[in-house]
Amino acid sequence: MTAVALTVENLTVRVGPIAAVQGVSFQLAAGKRTGLIGESGSGKTLTALALLSLLPDTLSASGHVIYEGMDLLTLNERALCRLRGDRLAMIFQEPMTALNPVMKIGQQVAEPLQLHRGLSAAAAQAAALRMLEHVRIPDAAEKMHAYPHQLSGGQRQRAMIAMAMACSPAILIADEPTTALDVTVQAQILHLLSDLVDEHGSTLLLITHDLPVVATVCERVIVLYGGHIVEEGTVDDVFSAPRHPYTRALLDAIPALDEELPSRKLAAIPGSVPGLGQFPPGCPFRNRCPRATHVCETMPALEGDGHRAACWHPLP
């Protein structure tokens, strides 16, 4: 049994009266890379924000998020600020909005080192430069003095990774870190992210809608739909022998790259992803599911050993 880095118990996030994340429970194994897959409205970003208590004031989270014996949901803001950017770090999809536009890149990477490690300004700057070189930003010494808008999209994402990894965090949450990037840059950033996480022994939670990205980077995968975990397991198990019809349908809907298909028609999932609060009660996928029956009006439990699925009619 491997050590557990983070335990999430019965996490629910409410937007007004509507539960956008409904009783989600999972554990992140220490040093492993876990993918959190979901489409729009699945609750994947709200889950990520809730883990670090970064939800806007209008949203409320209940349940438990346990890190080293502390429940992050009940911790006060001062204690959270000590953890965030140090033990718990996050990378966002659009570095242009996540980076401070009027602060030089070098200073942004140095900031967590001064705050959490008590480094002097000069020592933090020197460490920031090493970090920027480490994430392979070209002309790092020069880029220390650049502002975010002067960097390319890929360079900005590298700078944000440098910032997040500066204090070698125990847990790194990356929310769609490569969605806005070109495919060749995406490949570089995913490599860099995997290498750094291994090097620092960090636990990675990679949030994305892109199944092939998870298959390339992660060891475990959690599939979210309509605010519920519908399937969870190792990447090999879930992608090779999915048990939930939603996971199977997602895999079938992606055009193949390497093998021939008999026709141009893909196996499409009927209907569309319902808006917030419009998922059917019970299993959220039942109105689009080919296997649904009346028992699906009640939400099934997430069951199984190692490879878990929440379905009354799981695939064999």
Add this chain to the structure above:
Amino acid sequence: MTGIAFSVDHVSRHFVLPRSTLFGARRTLTAVDDVTFDLQREETLGIVGESGSGKTTLVKLLLGLERPDGGSIAYHGASLRRDVQVVFQDPASALDPRMRVEDIILEPLRVLRISGDHRARVRELMSAVGLPLSSVSHYPHEFSGGQRQRIAIARALAPHPRVLIGDEPVSALDVSVRAQILNLLEDLRVGFQLTLVLVSHDLSVVRHMTDRVLVMQRGRVVEEGETRSVFRRPQHPYTQLLLDSIPRLPQASRR
């Protein structure tokens, strides 16, 4: 009907960039650089490339929204404005939020002064793209992303186009909805004998949908050929790099 729809002959398009320093010279960006190809009628042509490769400028040149400043581009048909229609990436910004579905779909007919039974045409188009007829007087915000893209496709089809250009038509959609729209485009292509130009950064979509592909890098076409053979045996190092960069699903995930 076969033959050539577009002849693109050594086409270039430059843009003069704003000064980066007060006394510096203005720099020029070559968005499309000496591009030559023929678009055959009823073929499906994929255009792949990363940001800055010139694929969107090439689309604008085909649509006549930009003029080439080198070379020539010829459409072999009666009316470019009527025959060549486009579907953009983000249906939320491509549809006027204050117009009803019916008016959105009919707008090209009004603008192009095409007469006929417009009410009947709307119903025909809505059922062709799979929109419920009861939603004819709804506004775009009342639809999901996939349905909005169906509205945009219905609008593009309204003037009976010969050539349909999709500029990243499924990139903004959820994975579970993407396949529906791709299937719809394929049905419409066959049903209306359309020539389809599909611009995408998603190589799996292009591989799946097209007969022939152009690979663009920094304004130039670096590789062109039958889609299957380009993907199986890429000749240009950039095409090779693109293919190597795509994250893949494990083989066993396919049934």
